[in-house]
Amino acid sequence: MVLATMLKEKTTYSISELAQEFDVTTRTIRHYEDMQLLLPARQGQKRIYSLADRTKLKLIVRGKRIGLSLQESGELLNMYEPGQSNVDQLERTLEYIGTSRQKLSQQLRDISTMLDDLDEAEAGCKVELKALHDIADQHSH
Amino acid sequence: MVLATMLKEKTTYSISELAQEFDVTTRTIRHYEDMQLLLPARQGQKRIYSLADRTKLKLIVRGKRIGLSLQESGELLNMYEPGQSNVDQLERTLEYIGTSRQKLSQQLRDISTMLDDLDEAEAGCKVELKALHDIADQHSH
DNA sequence: AATATAACTTACGTTAACGTAAACTGCAAT
DNA sequence: ATTGCAGTTTACGTTAACGTAAGTTATATT
Structure with missing residues (x-):
């Protein structure tokens, strides 16, 4: 079972998992949602992030590193839709x-x-x- | 006389000249001074910018384009001193x-x-x- | 002398991108 | 049963980087 989790590609993430991976706070991720950059699924009231969501977050974080505003990152995200x-x-x-x-x-x-x-x-x-x-x-x- | 001003390298600038050249407002330039990134000479109460000042401003503007904060640009400027x-x-x-x-x-x-x-x-x-x-x-x- | 222009100072206002705190919910382990 | 996480919402606070306005001064021009 451990092997399974090690080998199988993970397809959903909790907010804190993503926060860890991209070195941001959960507050930041929720903020991106407020700004309409993310729209994760819900399980009850919990946010469930898909691989696509993760990719978007990665792009946002990358954008931040080169000085993009959230708006600009948002427009880039739209392009890829x-x-x-x-x-x-x-x-x-x-x-x-x-x-x-x-x-x-x-x-x-x-x-x-x-x-x-x-x-x-x-x-x-x-x-x-x-x-x-x-x-x-x-x-x- | 026009020739002289055309051929001779300009060595001092007014605040509005620099503002035009780098496409920022004079307020912005004064702000950089407030933040200690520039310290132009004075002629009475007027600011007189040297070539070195211009170079610093150029670096700051360039820094902004790649997402540097004014603090970071300031630290870079210090390095070059x-x-x-x-x-x-x-x-x-x-x-x-x-x-x-x-x-x-x-x-x-x-x-x-x-x-x-x-x-x-x-x-x-x-x-x-x-x-x-x-x-x-x-x-x- | 009056007016325009460019500069100046002071100070309050604004926007983006979160931080921080408080109070609530649901599940898991002791 | 309660303690403790991990998550949630709501809402006010904070910082950086200027914008904007109001009133002042100096210089040049008509």
């Missing part, structure tokens, strides 16, 4: 995908230059450190 | 550089997967669009 019935909707979605890609590309550039800056700063630090050590060596001699 | 006198300080700075790099690397990964997701979503949209168009063609015939 299948219910795109008409042409108009699909074209608006395509447009949104385009602008999203541009924003993300800008972020990529920003991060790259920041990483470069960090490299420079690190080099500078090491130079200064070495200078200080050299002086110390000289005095100890 | 020269006044690293003692060994202890330098080592702490090096450590901070390390963790910063890790955070940025994580963001790089997050953005990459998001871009991949967008590619998938776009492909899906296009497929659906084509299907809708095919149906339309069939009926018009």
